Amino acid sequence: MTRINRAACVGGGVIGGGWIARFLLAGIDVKVFDPHPESQRIVGEVLANAEKAYAMLTGAPLPPRGKLAFTTTIEAAVADADWIQESVPERLDLKRGVLNQIDAAARPDALIGSSTSGLLPTELQRDMRHPERLFVAHPYNPVYLLPLVEIVGGEKTSAATIKAAMDRLVPIGMKGVHIAKEIEAFVGDRLLEALWREALWLIHDDICTVETLDDVIRYSFGLRWAQMGLFQTYRIAGGEAGMRHFLAQFGPCLAWPWTKLTDVVDLDDALVEKIGQQSDEQADGRSIRELERIRDENLVGILQTLKGSDGGKGWGAGKLLKDFEATLWADGGNPETPRDTSQPLRLIETKVSPAWVDYNGHMTEHRYLQVFGDTSDALLRLIGVDLAYVEAGHSYYTVETHIRHLGEAKLGQAIHSTCQILSADEKRLQLFHALYDTETGETIATAEQMLLHVDSKQGKAVTAPAEVLVKVNAIAAGHAKLAIPEGAGRHVGQKR
Numbered sequence: 001m002t003r004i005n006r007a008a009c010v011g012g013g014v015i016g017g018g019w020i021a022r023f024l025l026a027g028i029d030v031k032v033f034d035p036h037p038e039s040q041r042i043v044g045e046v047l048a049n050a051e052k053a054y055a056m057l058t059g060a061p062l063p064p065r066g067k068l069a070f071t072t073t074i075e076a077a078v079a080d081a082d083w084i085q086e087s088v089p090e091r092l093d094l095k096r097g098v099l100n101q102i103d104a105a106a107r108p109d110a111l112i113g114s115s116t117s118g119l120l121p122t123e124l125q126r127d128m129r130h131p132e133r134l135f136v137a138h139p140y141n142p143v144y145l146l147p148l149v150e151i152v153g154g155e156k157t158s159a160a161t162i163k164a165a166m167d168r169l170v171p172i173g174m175k176g177v178h179i180a181k182e183i184e185a186f187v188g189d190r191l192l193e194a195l196w197r198e199a200l201w202l203i204h205d206d207i208c209t210v211e212t213l214d215d216v217i218r219y220s221f222g223l224r225w226a227q228m229g230l231f232q233t234y235r236i237a238g239g240e241a242g243m244r245h246f247l248a249q250f251g252p253c254l255a256w257p258w259t260k261l262t263d264v265v266d267l268d269d270a271l272v273e274k275i276g277q278q279s280d281e282q283a284d285g286r287s288i289r290e291l292e293r294i295r296d297e298n299l300v301g302i303l304q305t306l307k308g309s310d311g312g313k314g315w316g317a318g319k320l321l322k323d324f325e326a327t328l329w330a331d332g333g334n335p336e337t338p339r340d341t342s343q344p345l346r347l348i349e350t351k352v353s354p355a356w357v358d359y360n361g362h363m364t365e366h367r368y369l370q371v372f373g374d375t376s377d378a379l380l381r382l383i384g385v386d387l388a389y390v391e392a393g394h395s396y397y398t399v400e401t402h403i404r405h406l407g408e409a410k411l412g413q414a415i416h417s418t419c420q421i422l423s424a425d426e427k428r429l430q431l432f433h434a435l436y437d438t439e440t441g442e443t444i445a446t447a448e449q450m451l452l453h454v455d456s457k458q459g460k461a462v463t464a465p466a467e468v469l470v471k472v473n474a475i476a477a478g479h480a481k482l483a484i485p486e487g488a489g490r491h492v493g494q495k496r
């Protein structure tokens with residue numbers, strides 16, 4: 001996999017800050033130039049949000065966070081970077097000046113991406129000495145959670161640059177889409193701009209308030225879009241005859257007066273004030289940071305749901321997350337790492353995600369099984385039972401689980417799990433997991449599990465191979481010296 005080694009971010013506002021967090025959390029060192037006097041505070045706050053979100057998003061081992069440094073010149077920020085991301089305000093003259101400065105100071109092989117929402121790359125690269133390495137890398141806010149990047153080349157951008165840019169997004173959990181022809185606002189902002197323009201008319205004409213308009217989106221097609229987009233949603237809306245019937249039925253409406261898209265609303269003071277006031281009322285006193293936190297929690301929940309969709313294979317952005325986690329496990333769940341077997345193995349570190357919380361306000365039952373299952377999976381990787389092993393036709397299956405609930409895990413709480421091997425033979429693994437509140441060290445739950453080594457093609461238990469048993473036995477020998485944990489061997493209804 002082709003990776004970014006060192007990144008530079010020129011501009012550290014809403015979008016630059018999001019890029020910085022995305023790079024750092026993928027383990028990449030980042031140098032930042034932004035003349036704003038409070039840029040360190042602003043970036044710090046975005047990073048704190050991103051770290052909270054990632055802790056809820058995934059239990060996979062993130063690499064050690066990259067190093068963050070602020071510089072006083074563009075030159076110092078970009079000199080040794082191999083990916084430079086420009087995210088300065090949306091003004092062609094400003095962006096051109098900044099990009100020319102980056103171009104003059106960057107390594108010749110560095111890739112230069114612009115976050116522009118709609119300016120043409122041909123315009124941006126006009127005065128560059130090495131225009132072939134400039135491309136648009138248009139992300140979506142918040143960059144650390146939303147994976148899409150529109151990659152757009154200009155007339156002078158080389159095909160090699162486009163390919164290199166697309167490849168380098170994969171290891172940071174992003175999805176590049178190459179837009180075939182450059183066009184103002186690319187694809188995403190073309191669509192958003194059309195909706196935005198129509199929305200402004202609806203407010204201007206007092207058809208609805210900003211809150212009603214947002215409700216129309218978020219209680220209906222907004223929910224559909226996150227998982228199927230537009231065309232696939234409309235295919236289904238055509239009934240059994242699909243898209244062709246949909247086009248036949250709703251095609252004529254396009255010629256009816258259903259939109260005002262060709263006219264641009266005049267954003268005069270009165271309209272700005274009207275929208276501003278309605279937006280303040282809608283926010284109901286919540287700060288931008290608070291709204292960001294709610295947005296991030298919801299996005300994490302949606303991504304996790306999509307990860308489990310399509311029979312567990314993952315769907316859309318959830319499939320991307322699943323694939324990203326597989327690479328994190330492959331990189332970070334290093335089975336060769338020597339482990340201290342004089343105590344239970346500490347295997348999963350995570351935070352209680354919004355999607356895990358039930359009507360009682362704490363982690364719901366099946367999520368305990370998920371965390372304990374993840375703990376068993378982490379142990380399996382340590383003994384060499386990884387995805388390649390499973391694909392080759394063998395695995396361990398869980399045949400019994402007993403969970404005890406001893407405490408509560410609340411939204412956002414940091415938790416971790418440990419695993420002790422109680423017994424092991426050539427087919428069986430008897431495990432005792434414990435889940436802790438990371439801050440207080442209190443035990444929240446325990447689980448005892450029995451796993452059987454299986455030939456998954458034949459569907460029957462078989463002896464595990466010697467290379468797996470060597471690793472199992474090394475851990476089991478250490479754990480045999482530990483006391484049997486309190487709660488091991490319990491069953492429902494047993495007297496204390």
Ligand SMILES: NC(=O)C1=CN([C@@H]2O[C@H](COP(=O)(O)OP(=O)(O)OC[C@H]3O[C@@H](n4cnc5c(N)ncnc54)[C@H](O)[C@@H]3O)[C@@H](O)[C@H]2O)C=CC1
Pocket residue numbers: 010011012013014015016033034035036039086087088089090098115116117118138139140141
């Ligand atoms: N805000 C959004 O939703 C999205 C914005 N974008 C694009 O990202 C870019 C940045 O937009 P935002 O982050 O929203 O703006 P912003 O106003 O939040 O941040 C811009 C930052 O650039 C800094 N800056 C100004 N002049 C500079 C210079 N000469 N060198 C380095 N830094 C400089 C400012 O101090 C500020 O921190 C724009 O091109 C925008 O179109 C792309 C996707 C979404």
Ligand SMILES: C[N+](C)(C)CC(=O)CC(=O)[O-]
Pocket residue numbers: 117139140141189192
């Ligand atoms: C409003 N905007 C044009 C800056 C929006 C974007 O570019 C993408 C987004 O995140 O919505």
